[in-house]
Every structure is written in structure tokens, then in C-alpha cells.
Amino acid sequence: MDSQKPTEVNRLTVVEEGTEFRGAVVSSCAVIVKGKVAGELSSPALTVAPSGAVSGKIKVGTLASQGEISGEFDAEHAHLSGRVSDGTMVRARTLDVKLTSENLMTVTFGNDTKLEIGEEPKPGERR
Secondary structure (H helix, E strand, O other), X not given: OOOOOHHHHOOEEEEOOOOEEEEEEEOOOEEEEOOEEEEEEEEEEEEEOOOOEEEEEEEEEEEEEOOEEEEEEEEEEEEEOOEEOOOXXXXXXXXXXXXXXXXXXXXXXXXXXXXXXOOOOOOOOOO
């Protein structure tokens, strides 16, 4: 049996469109960004809506972005279909990039973008 209470399963931290947040956020529930977040963010899951933008140092279990991301992102799983700004680093065990012609979704990677996918290298091992 799951140890979470039924009400905890549906809890979300939402940054609505038209809202800008700067600083550090630590959340024990999923975060949805429809507005803008700049700073540090830690959460089990982060969803960046098409209207959303997240920048800074981010550590999440799952990253799902249809909006704009920039900075340093550490995730177990990353699902990208938005914009990855110049100089952004995404580290993930898995990366899923989805494009559909129906919604005209594209992924744009800026200059100097770095993607690191898979297990961490052993000490002394080159990538």
C-alpha cells in the first residue's frame, strides 16, 4: 500500500502565467511553471508550460518542458519540446525529444548547449 495520503498525490506548486518568481524553491510536490522562475529549484517533477520560462540551477526527478529553459538542469528523465537557451546544460539519465507536425512543436537548442545523457562516467573516464 502506498504510504502517501490521497490528498498528497494531487498536490502541485503552480507559478501562473503573468507571475515572475526569483529565488530558491524547494518543493516536495510537482512544480508547474506557466510564468517565469529564475534561481534555484528542487522538486520531484518540473513541468514548463509553453508560456513558461525557467532559468537557473535546477534539480528534479522529471523535467517536461514545452516552454523555455536556461541554466543548469539535472534530471533523472528529461522530456523536451520547447526552447533550450544558449549556454544551457541538461544532464539526464534519459532524454525524450518529441516533435509533432500537428502542433508545430519544435525543439531549438541554443549555442553552447550541452546535453549529457546516461550514467555518470567512472573516475578518469573521458566523454
